[in-house]
Amino acid sequence: MNKKSLSKQIYDARWCYVFVLPCLILTGMFVIYPIGMSWYFSLLDWSGFTKEAKFIGLQNYYEAVNDEFFWDAFIRSFIFMFGTVPVKIVLGFIIAVFLNNQVLKLAPFFRTVIFMPVVTAIAIIGIVMTFVFSPFNGPANKFLMSTNLTSAPIDFLGNPDTVLPTVMGVYVWKWLGITMMYWLAALQTVPQDVYDAAKIDGAEGYRLWIHIILPIVLPFAIVIILVEAVGALNVFPLIETMTAGGPFFSSEVMEIYIFRTAFVTDSGTMPRLGYACAAGVFWGVAVLFITVLQGLWMRRTRRI
Template identity: 55%
Template sequence: MADTTVSVARSAGLGARLRNSRIEYLFLLPGMLLFGGFILYPMVASQYFSLLNWSGFDANQAFVGLANYAELLTDKYFWDAFGRSFAFTVGTVPVQMLVSLIFAIILNNKLLKLSSLFRTLIFLPVVTPVAVIGIVMTIMLAPFNGPVNMALMDLRMLARPLDFLGDPKLVLWTLAGIYVWKWVGVTMVYWLAALQTVPTELYEAAKLDGVKNWQMTVFVVLPMIMPFAIVIALISAISALNVFPLIQSMTQGGPFFSSEVMEVYIFRNAFATAGAIPRLGYASAAGVFFGLAIMGLTILQIVAVRHLRNRESARAL
């Protein structure tokens, strides 16, 4: 009887809170509808579609269970794209984090003149549309009349032009370099935010003790901001795994699938860009599999952050 009374009281209290906060929930409603329609529904629908043999363009839907997932396990192109996605991530994230950290440390110096201008210049590629960057870079990296090849040949660094986007051995790493250049500004902002957590008193005390700038950076500043590195690395890794717009606008996964990452692979199967029959069900299975892999990265980040916090707490005690 007492439990029933408590439950009724809690329900009444919840109803009262909902009525009192109805204006706030009303303002939240558009965002919740957008989230449900463009994020939550596609996630659930893709899991359902992955169990079907369906082109996505007609009403013929055949339930095949886990057959699409079984086919994925034997698809060489799937595993090549899967490995290529993580190779791209491993190749870009450390470079992006290191370069952006150097920029952040330099531009965090209040004595540096025009630091705001340099920050803007570094961040400018971030706000430039990917399609525009893709077109411009394709022109600049052209093998015969591209400015990059002409400049390298004029400097006698190359004996003949390089086909940066047409050579299967170069294309993925060329795209990686362009990706780092475009997004290094975002990671720099993350590092700048981390540097703001370092107390000003530490810099002043270091100056009074005669500590050199590089010593202050290496032995004091970096250890203090390293806990942020795990979060920044995860954000950068997830971003590097979602590189579809850049690759699609520049190479469409070519040549010979050598730059086809998971998102391009999913797009190719879902919409049959090569002229084959669209396979939305199979592409959905690949998307679910890839999403689970990214979820695994997120869980690893949570575990790593928790372990780091526990270790710091143990040190404090």
């Protein structure tokens, strides 16, 4: 029985509160406060650079949901997610299964190589890839032409039809190492005796995989899918440095849209922080909704 009063408990734990304080202040300043403020900003007609801000209620939201570019970017973000996550999950799994073989002497080397793009600065990758996919003698086109796979250079990043698949491909390349590491962690949790027992029972080949190994790694799969899905919605640096949303907005995902309306003044228009915040809030809520949905699904699957 705990007979200590609440104030005594709090007093006894005074050092605990002192210890959580520094981290809490930082999180408060740079995460919690900004979340609250973006809700407030979204109700303002405000350029962000003057003190003048007019309260206009939900007008920004109204404008956003009636903007064609907004919905194009919104949908494009999900196309990006559905186009990259399954590829990463499957490809990462296949590679992990191979590299999980002790016998494969070079496995650590291959693992390092595949992980290398992960540690490379994303902005640099975006910029380097504009070289690699350049239609003017870029290495990708050079390779395709020297092997006769194509007769004329392809303008990967300049053509509205090829730009999104190209960026998605680069995204998969950049982050596949992480997916592979997740899968390796999952496969390492399968106990050796499970394999041995399965072998004795005569389970081999695909039956071993479907009946023994997949059920064990499935809970991991759900966490991996969740992390990957949210990750695939945060692709600002790669797209900004590769295409900045172009050509003709054909690779503009939600984060680029927000950045463009908030900060970019190239087109001669005033930056509109209030409006960008409204788009951001709408977007944040959508992402949260997906996260919660997946979280519920995860809990259900784990309980079974």
